[in-house]
Amino acid sequence: MQGICLLGATGSIGQSTLDIIAQHPDKFSLISASANESVAKMAEICHRFKPQRVVMGTEKARDELALLCVDLPTSFEWGSDALDSIASDSAVDQVMAAIMGFAGLKPTLAGIRAGKRTLLANKESLVTAGKLFMDEVTRHNVVLLPIDSEHNAIYQSLPQTSQGAHKKDISKILLTASGAPFRTWSLDEMSSVTPEQACKHPNWSMGQKISIDSATLMNKGLELIEACWLFDVTPNDVEVVVHPESIIHSMVSYRDGSVIAQMGNPDMKIPIAYGMTWPDRIETQVDPLNLVDVTRLNFEAPDLTRFPNLQLAADAWFAGGSAMAALNAANEVAVDAFLKRKISFLDIARFNEKVLSSTNVVAIDVIEDVFEADAQARSLAQKYISDGSVS
Incomplete structure (x- = not known):
């Protein structure tokens, strides 16, 4: 028990x-x-x-x-x-x-x-x-087990020894993204997106904050950073692949040409149960995947022009130190402002970029440094939003 x-x-x-x-x-x-x-x-x-x-x-x-x-x-x-x-x-x-x-x-x-x-x-x-x-x-x-469906899939697709093991055999981590509700929308169309539209994820039932992050691809940016820490890699070792069906939850490409993927119907009970019982598995009452019903799996590259948050996350990782905490804080403030209809959907990434570019990046040596970076970035984001200063 x-x-x-x-x-x-x-x-x-x-x-x-x-x-x-x-x-x-x-x-x-x-x-x-x-x-x-x-x-x-x-x-x-x-x-x-x-x-x-x-x-x-x-x-x-x-x-x-x-x-x-x-x-x-x-x-x-x-x-x-x-x-x-x-x-x-x-x-x-x-x-x-x-x-x-x-x-x-x-x-x-x-x-x-x-x-x-x-x-x-x-x-x-x-x-x-x-x-x-x-x-x-x-x-x-x-024992640290990732529950995000993508990182859980990566974990399942790696040799089951320890995190970061056998890096020499790995060519790329392939991190999948659904593309969320606006995958095919133009920038003009996205300029008038409402919170209600942004919260309607096509595949997953999630809370407001994570639904907005998914729609802006910031969620995938945060997952990119998370993958780097979990699996001891850099953003250069991670390729984000848009996969609208959310059937393949992520993959690992090996240097011998093999690609190992974890697949399943989009239901969070699968990774949750895996984490709770690892290295064993239990019944989840999730319907098994029927590939005949799926019929087609699509893949495409993310559009960083329409969804710049993904690039911002990579930039923050390479900047190091307090940059990632600052970006996360700015995004939380910006998403809250969007949900309250104070800024537009596209403004979320603009404010994130402005805060990140304005941040004095410092080393993170103790946990108090994280809280200080978070507080400073929140204050800066709130000031920019109050001033309407996004350019």
């Missing part, structure tokens, strides 16, 4: 994780869970899974949740210190790090420092603090 700490229980990854736990009550137990302010959803989770501890993002949300669950033996807490505590709790075996955005970094690190098997669905942790993060993984001898 594996005790699970689910950071980000009410999001799409969290819900799929709960599905796996429910399917296999003999293998998994929900020890703890967190959410920001989704009180009603968390109340349902508490009554169904009866976790020992739950952490909410605000005191108000904690109090409201406690009133809805007075009949349960669950302990209700709130705040960042409580998040760190549940991730490092001795009753926990695995931490599913599914809090979206920069907020997921600190509790994920807390779980790693406590030696917990870490299922990483929070790419921003690696984007903003990649070297520090991976150093902690090594220092504490932690």
Whole structure:
């Protein structure tokens, strides 16, 4: 029986994780869970899974949740210190790090420092603090399993020894991208995109932030950086391939000419279950892939003119230091502004580029450096957006 700490229980990854736990009550137990302010959803989770501890993002949300669950033996807490505590709790075996955005970094690190098997669905942790993060993984001898479908596919397509192993045999990592809803749209057409349109991903059901990032290809840029840290490569070793069907989740090309791919229907329960049970596999109730029904798989190169965020991510990686944290922070601010209809869809990449080019890149030596870089970039992005200064 594996005790699970689910950071980000009410999001799409969290819900799929709960599905796996429910399917296999003999293998998994929900020890703890967190959410920001989704009180009603968390109340349902508490009554169904009866976790020992739950952490909410605000005191108000904690109090409201406690009133809805007075009949349960669950302990209700709130705040960042409580998040760190549940991730490092001795009753926990695995931490599913599914809090979206920069907020997921600190509790994920807390779980790693406590030696917990870490299922990483929070790419921003690696984007903003990649070297520090991976150093902690090594220092504490932690099993780190990527949950993003693409990185999970790469992991499955590599020799199953350790991350970064057998690099001499690898020619390229082929990171697939769906192209999202605007793959065929012109710049003129994208200039009037609404938040509602941008959130309608053709293949995946996801939250607003990650849906917008997918539509701008920033999500793929963040995944590019994540892949570099996870597999000890550079952006020059990673080729992004647009694959609209999302059937092949990523591939590894080897120097002998072989290409090994992981395929499956687009359902996050597959990589989640793989991470939770690695090196074994379990039933997920996901329909098996029927290639006859698929009939055709398409591939194309990404258009960096229409989707410049992908190039910005590579630029940030090569700039090193605080550049990646700055880009991530700028993007979070810009996406929020777009969702609030303060800026246009195309302005997201423009503000990201402006913040990145204005950032004084410094070395990241300790975790406090990451938080400082994040704060400075957010302040700069907010100023540019308030001023309407995008050129």
